[in-house]
Amino acid sequence: xxxxxxxxxxxxVESLLFEKSIPGRRGVxxxxxxxxxxxxxxxxxxxxxxxxxxxxxxLSEPQVVRHFxxxxxxxxxxxxxxxxxxxxxxxxxxxxxxxxxLLPDFAGLHPLRPHGLSQGILEILFELERWLCRICGMxxxxxxxxxxxxxxxxxxxxxxxxxxxxxxxxxxxxxPDSAHGTNPASVAxxxxxxxxxxxxxxxxxxxxxxxxxxxxxxxxxxxxxxxxLGIFEPRIQEIASLVHQAGALLYMDGANMNALVGLLxxxxxxxxxxxxxxxxxxxxxxxxxGPGAGPVGVKKPLEQFLPVPxxxxxxxxxRRQFDxxxxxxxxxxxxxxxGVLIRAYCYLRLQGQEGLRxxxxxxxxxxNYVKAKLAKFFPKMAPGxxxxxxxxxxxxxxxxxxxxxxxxxxxxxxxxxxPTIYFPQIVPEALMIxxxxxxxxxxxxxxxEAMGKIIEESxxxxxxxxxxxxxxxxxxxDEVRAAREPVLRAKPVES
Amino acid sequence: MFIPHTRxxxxxxxxxIGVRTFDDLLAGLPLSLLRxxxxxxxxxxxxxxxxxMEELASRxxxxxxxxxxxxxxxxxxxxxWALALRGEFSTxxxxxxxxxxxxxxxxxxxxxxxxxxxxxxxVANASMYDGASAAAEACLMAHKHTGRPVALIPxxxxxxxxxxxxxxxxxxxxxxxxxxxxDGVLTVETLKKHLTAETAALxxxxxxxxxxxxxxxxxxxxxxxxxxxxxxxxxxxVALGMISxxxxxxxxxxLAEGQPLGLPLGYGGPYxxxxxxxxxxxxxxxxxxxxxxxxRDGRRAFVLxxxxxxxxxxxxxxxxNICTNQALCALASTIHMALxxxxxxxxxxxxxxxxxxxxxxxxxxxxxxxxxxxxxxxxFAVTCxxxxxxxxxxxxxxxxLAGLPLxxxxxxxxxxxxxxxxEIKTKADIDAFGDLLEAACR
Numbered sequence: 001x002x003x004x005x006x007x008x009x010x011x012x013v014e015s016l017l018f019e020k021s022i023p024g025r026r027g028v029x030x031x032x033x034x035x036x037x038x039x040x041x042x043x044x045x046x047x048x049x050x051x052x053x054x055x056x057x058x059l060s061e062p063q064v065v066r067h068f069x070x071x072x073x074x075x076x077x078x079x080x081x082x083x084x085x086x087x088x089x090x091x092x093x094x095x096x097x098x099x100x101x102l103l104p105d106f107a108g109l110h111p112l113r114p115h116g117l118s119q120g121i122l123e124i125l126f127e128l129e130r131w132l133c134r135i136c137g138m139x140x141x142x143x144x145x146x147x148x149x150x151x152x153x154x155x156x157x158x159x160x161x162x163x164x165x166x167x168x169x170x171x172x173x174x175x176p177d178s179a180h181g182t183n184p185a186s187v188a189x190x191x192x193x194x195x196x197x198x199x200x201x202x203x204x205x206x207x208x209x210x211x212x213x214x215x216x217x218x219x220x221x222x223x224x225x226x227x228x229l230g231i232f233e234p235r236i237q238e239i240a241s242l243v244h245q246a247g248a249l250l251y252m253d254g255a256n257m258n259a260l261v262g263l264l265x266x267x268x269x270x271x272x273x274x275x276x277x278x279x280x281x282x283x284x285x286x287x288x289x290g291p292g293a294g295p296v297g298v299k300k301p302l303e304q305f306l307p308v309p310x311x312x313x314x315x316x317x318x319r320r321q322f323d324x325x326x327x328x329x330x331x332x333x334x335x336x337x338x339g340v341l342i343r344a345y346c347y348l349r350l351q352g353q354e355g356l357r358x359x360x361x362x363x364x365x366x367x368n369y370v371k372a373k374l375a376k377f378f379p380k381m382a383p384g385x386x387x388x389x390x391x392x393x394x395x396x397x398x399x400x401x402x403x404x405x406x407x408x409x410x411x412x413x414x415x416x417x418x419p420t421i422y423f424p425q426i427v428p429e430a431l432m433i434x435x436x437x438x439x440x441x442x443x444x445x446x447x448x449e450a451m452g453k454i455i456e457e458s459x460x461x462x463x464x465x466x467x468x469x470x471x472x473x474x475x476x477x478d479e480v481r482a483a484r485e486p487v488l489r490a491k492p493v494e495s
Numbered sequence: 496m497f498i499p500h501t502r503x504x505x506x507x508x509x510x511x512i513g514v515r516t517f518d519d520l521l522a523g524l525p526l527s528l529l530r531x532x533x534x535x536x537x538x539x540x541x542x543x544x545x546x547x548m549e550e551l552a553s554r555x556x557x558x559x560x561x562x563x564x565x566x567x568x569x570x571x572x573x574x575x576w577a578l579a580l581r582g583e584f585s586t587x588x589x590x591x592x593x594x595x596x597x598x599x600x601x602x603x604x605x606x607x608x609x610x611x612x613x614x615x616x617x618v619a620n621a622s623m624y625d626g627a628s629a630a631a632e633a634c635l636m637a638h639k640h641t642g643r644p645v646a647l648i649p650x651x652x653x654x655x656x657x658x659x660x661x662x663x664x665x666x667x668x669x670x671x672x673x674x675x676x677x678d679g680v681l682t683v684e685t686l687k688k689h690l691t692a693e694t695a696a697l698x699x700x701x702x703x704x705x706x707x708x709x710x711x712x713x714x715x716x717x718x719x720x721x722x723x724x725x726x727x728x729x730x731x732x733v734a735l736g737m738i739s740x741x742x743x744x745x746x747x748x749x750l751a752e753g754q755p756l757g758l759p760l761g762y763g764g765p766y767x768x769x770x771x772x773x774x775x776x777x778x779x780x781x782x783x784x785x786x787x788x789x790x791r792d793g794r795r796a797f798v799l800x801x802x803x804x805x806x807x808x809x810x811x812x813x814x815x816n817i818c819t820n821q822a823l824c825a826l827a828s829t830i831h832m833a834l835x836x837x838x839x840x841x842x843x844x845x846x847x848x849x850x851x852x853x854x855x856x857x858x859x860x861x862x863x864x865x866x867x868x869x870x871x872x873x874x875f876a877v878t879c880x881x882x883x884x885x886x887x888x889x890x891x892x893x894x895x896l897a898g899l900p901l902x903x904x905x906x907x908x909x910x911x912x913x914x915x916x917x918e919i920k921t922k923a924d925i926d927a928f929g930d931l932l933e934a935a936c937r
Contacts, residue, residue, distance in 0.1 A: 102576060112899055265528070286588040329661055332627065
């Protein structure tokens with residue numbers, strides 16, 4: 001398998017770092033050695049010394065600055081475009097939070113500092129845990145998981161440890177078919193078996209299906225609330241009591257928590273364990289795919305199983321506790337993505353209770369507004385309100401065999417990032433649109449107008465849509481070739 | 496303000512939706528539970544927030560630190576975060592729509608190449624959460640690949656990394672066996688004693704937790720391969736400017752905590768798991784991978800590829816559950832690596848080596864004898880004339896962190912202190928540190 005690019009292609013948008021390299025050029029100057037010289041050759045045997053240097057490119061600092069600035073300009077982002085990616089909550093990321101996370105006295109904090117030298121940061125983590133408990137109606141939170149999927153794994157391990165501590169072996173985890181792929185994947189890592197629950201045609205939990213799978217073998221039912229269809233499950237409390245009667249626990253995937261913050265606490269409707277995605281609901285930057293943070297909240301009986309270290313306040317002093325007999329262990333090398341946690345803390349400080357409630361409500365308002373305006377184009381859309389996102393099927397309104405993928409690409413030409421597409425899988429040709437609370441009515445109107453135009457184009461000029469995008473830095477890619485003949489690294493610099 | 500809708504616009508939007516009040520949209524939600532009092536502090540303005548946070552940050556101000564142990568203080572050029580925090584990068588999401596995400600995708604492709612070069616490996620992924628979870632995923636990958644249950648892990652691997660591996664492996668059918676290394680490195684004899692037909696992998700950290708270079712690494716690797724096991728190498732990125740990279744001792748999987756490449760200490764995260772492997776293992780690798788292709792006009796372009804490994808396609812059969820990774824950290828490290836370049840990495844490694852060796856010789860003169868006789872890079876353990884915990888406390892009063900007492904991690908190392916010296920320390924700093932240590936022992 002040839003993994004390295006061999007020939008240079010004909011047309012290039014931006015040269016690779018390696019193609020700009022000239023031997024002998026330097027980026028940043030380093031200080032001169034100011035201590036008496038020690039010979040590496042005398043101290044490290046030849047076999048342990050590097051033989052050939054890493055062929056990193058040799059560039060000047062201005063070249064590097066221009067390279068990455070130009071690359072940045074090839075992206076769509078929240079700062080530049082409406083980004084209605086469903087279930088990803090692409091809301092505004094306040095700039096002040098980035099500034100604060102990089103304050104030298106935060107940036108310089110070593111994770112193994114004694115607690116006496118970490119009181120400020122421990123207070124932040126302690127308070128953030130408490131506030132998340134209050135927002136979610138849970139009794140304890142761990143901030144350690146690095147992202148949603150690691151939060152899921154943590155939550156499932158906690159549930160498993162809980163059942164095992166009561167002498168119960170419960171190998172099954174029930175998951176609706178509308179769930180994110182990480183749910184079953186996390187179940188597999190935790191050594192349990194995922195059982196898929198078929199949803200009703202309108203995307204809700206089928207109670208009979210649920211009951212038929214609930215038994216003393218079920219450890220957990222994992223539900224996304226609101227669901228990936230943007231719908232609040234009206235029978236959630238009934239579901240919770242069925243789950244509890246069977247001795248199982250109710251896990252909530254909090255990917256869509258932005259709809260509920262300030263409005264409804266998951267702990268009040270019977271949720272035992274949940275994870276949050278701070279990079280969604282709590283406004284920390286998505287960063288092109290991370291870093292995130294996936295804190296996990298639990299009810300009291302489960303607290304003892306949470307990962308170590310825990311943050312505690314003892315006699316006015318914050319400490320990290322390591323010795324907890326029933327912990328599932330550690331999921332992060334240190335304390336988690338603290339820089340992300342600081343940003344979430346700042347977000348909560350900026351908003352306060354009233355601000356948070358306005359945010360949840362505005363997110364719901366915006367989604368329902370988009371839904372109402374799209375109704376004329378998608379007559380088959382389910383009636384009734386949605387929560388923070390609306391899912392429509394691309395099957396029907398578009399003519400001449402235009403598919404959802406084509407619509408997504410054509411939206412890029414109109415200056416909008418595409419909604420989440422082909423998910424949830426139970427909706428054919430799905431488009432999942434999450435406008436968030438930040439977008440102006442004017443932007444939402446323009447988006448709906450663009451959808452209308454694309455429908456018109458699909459009938460009159462279908463090739464225009466099928467060949468979209470036309471205005472992006474590159475056009476549609478040969479993804480089959482990328483997978484069949486993988487080229488996963490650039491040609492190194494020859495010296 | 497965070498929300499743009501005026502009162503009039505809200506009314507207009509509700510009218511368009513066809514409801515009278517906002518609460519009409521909440522049909523189906525349990526009314527009695529709506530809008531609980533959350534007991535959160537009142538909102539702050541940005542100005543108040545900055546003051547509040549600066550006060551919290553200043554509480555733990557330190558002058559100097561000699562603490563390493565898996566997280567290292569290095570100088571970060573200003574360009575790194577000035578570029579990485581450009582909104583076009585930081586506020587984009589996973590590059591699912593490749594046509595509108597070439598900036599992120601090309602930078603990941605460059606990242607993968609730089610990581611391959613750093614390790615001397617064939618292929619790298621787009622990053623893992625941190626070095627510890629990368630090590631855990633590598634053990635799972637070796638278990639699945641070989642069908643064997645045991646990962647051999649010398650006790651010279653970071654204790655907290657070992658804990659994360661344990662958490663990830665506990666229900667996988669695989670288990671870890673810790674190999675004792677009283678002499679500070681893994682010996683050939685110890686490995687021979689534990690290698691069996693059940694061994695899936697040998698994980699080696701080099702330089703190891705004590706700062707020592709694993710001096711038998713080539714032979715250890717050969718032995719493990721001879722027994723049909725994979726070799727997983729965990730490295731320190733800056734050290735690789737001087738010491739033998741995983742590719743030179745034929746490692747099958749290479750990983751590292753990437754924090755030293757442009758990421759601040761930040762109390763432990765977000766960091767960056769670097770992860771690479773041999774070509775034949777690529778389809779078993781966890782996490783996103785970016786590949787090169789062309790668009791329909793023949794332009795070179797980049798795209799997420801080999802996604803049949805991943806959870807959004809394969810669900811419970813995926814190679815891992817990872818979805819979000821550490822993309823922005825990977826970008827920062829890519830910029831950092833580009834600024835260093837080939838010579839910069841070598842020079843940076845040499846600076847670290849020189850400062851640490853000067854500090855070690857100075858400390859020896861002040862009564863802090865080295866614990867080990869093995870070659871080391873920028874970190875070393877010393878025997879303290881007084882209890883290390885007391886020493887650390889005394890220096891903390893002078894706003895200096897002396898290092899990591901090893902006693903809490905290793906019961907037989909109660910009088911030992913792990914000391915790290917990187918390029919950011921001047922000779923004057925190190926001399927002053929020596930004086931502080933000596934004074935603390937009087």
